[in-house]
Amino acid sequence: MSVMQVSTADSVATSNALLHRLKERIAASSVEKSFTVTNPADGSIVAKVPDLGAPKTEKAIALANDAQVAWAGLTAGERGAILRRWHDLILASEKELGEILTLEQGKPLAEARREVTFNASYIEWFAEEAKRAYGDVIPTSASSRRQLVIKQPVGIVGAITPWNFPSGMITRKAAPALAAGCVIILKPSDETPLSALALECLAEDAGFPAGVFQVITSKDPAPVAQTLTSHPLVRKISFTGSTRVGKLLMQQSADSVKRMSLELGGNAPLIVFDDADIDSAVAGALVAKFRNAGQTCICANRILLHTSIKDAFLDKFVAAAEAMNVGDGLDPSSDMGPMINTAAKNKVQALIADAVEKGATVSTSRHSSDVGNFMPPTILCDVTTDMDIAHTEIFGPVAPVLVFENDEDAIALANDTPYGLAAYFWTRKLSRAWRVAEQLEVGMVGLNDIAISGEATPFGGVKESGIGREGSRYGLDDYLNVKYIAMGGI
Ligand code: NAD
Numbered sequence: 001m002s003v004m005q006v007s008t009a010d011s012v013a014t015s016n017a018l019l020h021r022l023k024e025r026i027a028a029s030s031v032e033k034s035f036t037v038t039n040p041a042d043g044s045i046v047a048k049v050p051d052l053g054a055p056k057t058e059k060a061i062a063l064a065n066d067a068q069v070a071w072a073g074l075t076a077g078e079r080g081a082i083l084r085r086w087h088d089l090i091l092a093s094e095k096e097l098g099e100i101l102t103l104e105q106g107k108p109l110a111e112a113r114r115e116v117t118f119n120a121s122y123i124e125w126f127a128e129e130a131k132r133a134y135g136d137v138i139p140t141s142a143s144s145r146r147q148l149v150i151k152q153p154v155g156i157v158g159a160i161t162p163w164n165f166p167s168g169m170i171t172r173k174a175a176p177a178l179a180a181g182c183v184i185i186l187k188p189s190d191e192t193p194l195s196a197l198a199l200e201c202l203a204e205d206a207g208f209p210a211g212v213f214q215v216i217t218s219k220d221p222a223p224v225a226q227t228l229t230s231h232p233l234v235r236k237i238s239f240t241g242s243t244r245v246g247k248l249l250m251q252q253s254a255d256s257v258k259r260m261s262l263e264l265g266g267n268a269p270l271i272v273f274d275d276a277d278i279d280s281a282v283a284g285a286l287v288a289k290f291r292n293a294g295q296t297c298i299c300a301n302r303i304l305l306h307t308s309i310k311d312a313f314l315d316k317f318v319a320a321a322e323a324m325n326v327g328d329g330l331d332p333s334s335d336m337g338p339m340i341n342t343a344a345k346n347k348v349q350a351l352i353a354d355a356v357e358k359g360a361t362v363s364t365s366r367h368s369s370d371v372g373n374f375m376p377p378t379i380l381c382d383v384t385t386d387m388d389i390a391h392t393e394i395f396g397p398v399a400p401v402l403v404f405e406n407d408e409d410a411i412a413l414a415n416d417t418p419y420g421l422a423a424y425f426w427t428r429k430l431s432r433a434w435r436v437a438e439q440l441e442v443g444m445v446g447l448n449d450i451a452i453s454g455e456a457t458p459f460g461g462v463k464e465s466g467i468g469r470e471g472s473r474y475g476l477d478d479y480l481n482v483k484y485i486a487m488g489g490i
Helices: 009-015 017-028 054-073 076-092 094-105 109-132 168-180 193-206 221-230 243-254 278-294 307-322 342-357 407-415 430-439 472-477
Strands: 034-038 045-050 136-138 146-153 156-160 183-187 213-215 234-240 259-263 268-272 300-306 378-381 398-404 422-426 444-447 480-487
Touching: 009 017, 009 094, 017 045, 017 094, 017 193, 045 193, 054 146, 054 156, 054 183, 054 213, 054 221, 076 094, 076 109, 076 168, 076 193, 094 109, 094 193, 109 168, 109 472, 156 168, 156 221, 168 183, 168 193, 168 234, 168 472, 183 221, 193 213, 221 234, 221 243, 234 243, 243 259, 268 278, 268 407, 278 300, 278 307, 278 398, 278 422, 300 307, 300 407, 307 378, 307 398, 342 378, 342 398, 398 407, 407 430, 430 444
Parallel strands: 156 183, 156 234, 183 213, 234 259, 268 300, 268 422, 300 398, 378 398, 422 444
Antiparallel strands: 034 045, 136 146, 146 480
16 A cells, blocks of 8 residues: 555645635734644645734633623523534534645544534534533521522633644533633644634634634744633633643643643553454454544553454454555545654654664554655554553554453553553453453543543543543533522521
């Protein structure tokens, strides 16, 4: 297989009415500085977007503050109706949003379009869920008193998002925040700001009042983030990204004691026990490892195989990985697109080199797709815990394989990491299923399954993988304050 050479980026960009509209809006805005967004498949320039800094962020906070009271004062149903219109407009533009996403991020178009529609479901879901932000009436401790609990929006939210899901990571935050009655200022990744600007455009069409959903694009994240984290009017920081930056934002937010939602890095184990359905495990591992070129926080970062099924699993896993088509995301035959940039690819190659130097062996042979920002799906065997790759979030299409002899070893290996986002395992034994699921130190477990993400289920980690949950009723609570009212003199 070789990297597919296609030249459709220009024609896709020219025919995309939403991208055209974005470019016109940007051209009409009077910005002093801008930065370029490039296509990771070929390095071509997709667009120039405003490079805004601290002063513009200050203005956005002032505008958000003007909008906050009125937005919170609407009923959940009134807010929900606007959210619902946003959701419908996103679905109506899913092809254009998908193309914009592939142009700036690289993932295959079908994957990009699924990201747009799948994550729009968070908007629809939270538009309804906010109607159920129930309080409590607590049995009284004095006959002249009544004890009530109400839920109120946290206030202005500063959100910072990564490039690996340029659309999904935004709607997952914006939907619960806006539904709860918060207003939001979003700083997307400088690698993928166009999806955010496109969502902002559609939010305006949906009828969100000015100041309710604002996007600040910037090449230099630090001044924008510093303004959001230090400003007393911003009541919450919601961040998805690396653990390193998450810790930094937490430190910066400490002075004003902000509420935090942190969706950080992961080092997910995928464990295959001796009684597993091997075909199901291979199919799961293939998606959990190579989706989005391995650039997801819940990627299977380590494949842990029981010694007795190692060969049976690897025969099928290697064959399936070698059959994957690597190429431009706009080519319909591509199963996997490029890495986001050269630095990301270099990091992954350094991890492979370290592992090979320490005794790992490369079991796949797809060197032909190793060009530009593209990388072949790679499987590394004989990996041991002294190798960097066993402890680092790889964020690339490399599957390190480790072996274990018994359940205790598997659990110990799986938990041997400061991260605690996701884990997957395959077994058909009920007692093992319960025991292992309970012992894994993670926020999400996939048992004979990898589909652990959805609008109605809680997504998030423990340990250094973060704080808070996205999706589900727990996700709404992250944007609500609990207020107790004691009513005396009754
Ligand atoms: P990153 O931490 O480098 O960047 C994330 C965001 O933070 C971007 O908007 C970036 O501009 C901003 N940022 C970078 N440096 C900053 C600084 N010094 N101050 C303030 N803001 C700064 O992460 P990334 O490379 O964009 O994304 C990959 C990471 O995101 C991985 O670690 C991945 O696991 C994580 N992630 C986690 C989840 C989850 O739900 N847990 C989901 C997706 C991605």
